[in-house]
Amino acid sequence: MGSQWTKDKVYIKAMREGYRSRAAYKLKEIISKHPVLWESDNVIDLGCAPGSWLQVLRESVSGDIIGIDLNYFPPIEGVTTIIGSFTDPVVIANVREKMPVVNVIVSDASPKLSGHKSYDQAVAIGLNEDALSFAIEVLKPSGNMIMKSFEGEDFPFIFKKMQKHFFSVKAYKTKASRKGSTEIYIIAKKFKGKEFKLDDEEQEEEW
Numbered sequence: 001m002g003s004q005w006t007k008d009k010v011y012i013k014a015m016r017e018g019y020r021s022r023a024a025y026k027l028k029e030i031i032s033k034h035p036v037l038w039e040s041d042n043v044i045d046l047g048c049a050p051g052s053w054l055q056v057l058r059e060s061v062s063g064d065i066i067g068i069d070l071n072y073f074p075p076i077e078g079v080t081t082i083i084g085s086f087t088d089p090v091v092i093a094n095v096r097e098k099m100p101v102v103n104v105i106v107s108d109a110s111p112k113l114s115g116h117k118s119y120d121q122a123v124a125i126g127l128n129e130d131a132l133s134f135a136i137e138v139l140k141p142s143g144n145m146i147m148k149s150f151e152g153e154d155f156p157f158i159f160k161k162m163q164k165h166f167f168s169v170k171a172y173k174t175k176a177s178r179k180g181s182t183e184i185y186i187i188a189k190k191f192k193g194k195e196f197k198l199d200d201e202e203q204e205e206e207w
């Protein structure tokens with residue numbers, strides 16, 4: 001199963017089960033292996049279109065859910081949608097107003113790829129940094145985060161940066177990802193909080 005599935009089989013399975021994309025099975029696999037979501041949690045999904053992670057989240061928690069994407073996608077019942085970039089201060093202010101307590105952030109956000117490997121890796125890791133900055137702004141202390149990243153020369157940089165802000169950080173490759181894919185998920189637990197102070201050396205590295 002998993003990585004042995006062909007694209008068509010997974011796609012057909014997703015459509016048959018009512019999911020908007022095969023990505024649903026990645027989140028299902030992650031949350032079945034890593035306890036990051038609790039039934040009553042409020043969750044934000046970054047880069048959520050077309051919405052299969054939102055569907056899985058709606059099945060998994062009774063708390064509020066907000067999905068943010070650059071692109072419009074058809075709404076999902078019981079989910080609040082914000083169309084815009086999660087890097088936009090107006091979007092961040094909107095999130096704060098709509099969801100005063102954020103327990104979990106998930107991010108499957110991907111940049112548009114150019115086909116140039118090292119350039120694409122740098123852009124993807126930059127997007128990871130943006131997702132972490134968003135989390136630092138809105139995530140509740142002790143909250144959890146799941147973030148898609150990509151293996152490559154810059155991956156250790158973002159992994160270490162996550163370790164500075166969360167007490168527990170692991171990397172996990174999903175079986176449901178396409179064979180040969182470099183995508184890898186960072187599972188970060190127990191956010192240290194916005195007020196947590198990095199020591200001087202770490203701050204120099206940050207900025």
Ligand SMILES: C[S@@+](CC[C@H](N)C(=O)[O-])C[C@H]1O[C@@H](n2cnc3c(N)ncnc32)[C@H](O)[C@@H]1O
Binds near residue numbers: 024068
């Ligand atoms: C792989 S798709 C997500 C699939 C989604 N998890 C699902 O299950 O349907 C990646 C998404 O990230 C979005 N994205 C990339 N950068 C973004 C940003 N700065 N703000 C919001 N969305 C972004 C893209 O528009 C794209 O829809």
